Amino acid sequence: MTTSPLLRVTGLHKSFGRDPVLKGIDLDVAPGDRIAILGASGSGKSTLLRCLNFMELPTAGRVELAGRAIGTERKRRDGSTEIAYPEAELTQVRQRVGMVFQQFNLFPHMTAIANVMEGLRTVRGMPREEAQARAMEQLRRVGLAEKADHYPSRLSGGQKQRVAIARALAMEPELLLFDEPTSALDPELVGEVLGVIRALAQEGRTMLLVTHEIGFAYHYANRVLFIADGVIHEAGTPDEVLKHPKQARTQAFLASHNEFTF
Numbered sequence: 331m332t333t334s335p336l337l338r339v340t341g342l343h344k345s346f347g348r349d350p351v352l353k354g355i356d357l358d359v360a361p362g363d364r365i366a367i368l369g370a371s372g373s374g375k376s377t378l379l380r381c382l383n384f385m386e387l388p389t390a391g392r393v394e395l396a397g398r399a400i401g402t403e404r405k406r407r408d409g410s411t412e413i414a415y416p417e418a419e420l421t422q423v424r425q426r427v428g429m430v431f432q433q434f435n436l437f438p439h440m441t442a443i444a445n446v447m448e449g450l451r452t453v454r455g456m457p458r459e460e461a462q463a464r465a466m467e468q469l470r471r472v473g474l475a476e477k478a479d480h481y482p483s484r485l486s487g488g489q490k491q492r493v494a495i496a497r498a499l500a501m502e503p504e505l506l507l508f509d510e511p512t513s514a515l516d517p518e519l520v521g522e523v524l525g526v527i528r529a530l531a532q533e534g535r536t537m538l539l540v541t542h543e544i545g546f547a548y549h550y551a552n553r554v555l556f557i558a559d560g561v562i563h564e565a566g567t568p569d570e571v572l573k574h575p576k577q578a579r580t581q582a583f584l585a586s587h588n589e590f591t592f
């Protein structure tokens with residue numbers, strides 16, 4: 331039996347001005363997939379994730395979520411087609427595709443629980459008490475219930491990132507995107523964040539994770555993508571890509587990350 335993809339990306343291109351960054355990404359994400367994305371710095375990993383929750387608009391290509399194409403195709407005067415992305419539709423998509431950033435992106439003037447509640451209140455219009463209860467539940471789940479009233483400045487990097495994960499989870503996203511969630515952390519704080527991500531993986535959540543933690547990717551992911559030159563240069567199981575890479579560039583990348591142990 332085949333399950334239809336939760337996310338389908340077809341011919342995704344993204345340029346900034348005249349600089350092409352993504353040059354045709356094709357990717358199907360099935361429900362429950364845990365996909366690790368590797369690639370050199372500047373290869374377009376963040377841009378890819380940002381296009382998937384439409385913080386950046388693709389220059390070309392389509393993104394389908396649960397079988398429905400996002401945006402509306404329309405004809406230009408010259409007969410060519412372009413895709414319009416109405417903001418109301420993108421607001422919906424961003425609730426369904428949650429994102430966790432390298433730099434946490436918490437609001438510094440809001441407590442942990444207020445950060446988690448913010449989207450529920452402003453985007454969902456959820457009543458305060460209900461939002462508070464939902465936010466508390468998510469903080470509990472990442473082990474931070476007792477820090478609910480702390481401001482980010484009083485939290486460690488690992489705690490901040492767990493609040494950011496709770497904030498993403500509060501919106502009940504169908505798909506979670508993690509952009510190097512442990513890269514800004516002191517080494518001793520990496521484990522607590524990876525522990526939360528591992529627990530989410532075990533729940534069967536669908537996730538895309540950009541990471542340089544190769545050992546974690548090996549154990550966590552069911553598929554691994556290596557991005558180079560704006561395309562998926564190599565893809566496969568963790569064994570195929572991380573232990574037996576076929577492409578010279580994948581081999582070179584992994585050799586430069588030789589500190590990992592499986």
Ligand SMILES: Nc1ncnc2c1ncn2[C@@H]1O[C@H](COP(=O)(O)OP(=O)(O)O)[C@@H](O)[C@H]1O
Pocket residue numbers: 346351369370371372373374375376377378
């Ligand atoms: N908003 C932007 N405007 C212009 N160039 C950008 C922007 N975002 C990313 N880039 C460029 O796109 C390329 C890929 O960046 P990025 O997706 O952040 O790579 P990675 O996450 O793999 O390190 C880089 O050359 C970067 O400078």
Ligand SMILES: [Mg+2]
Pocket residue numbers: 375376377509510
């Ligand atoms: Mg990046």
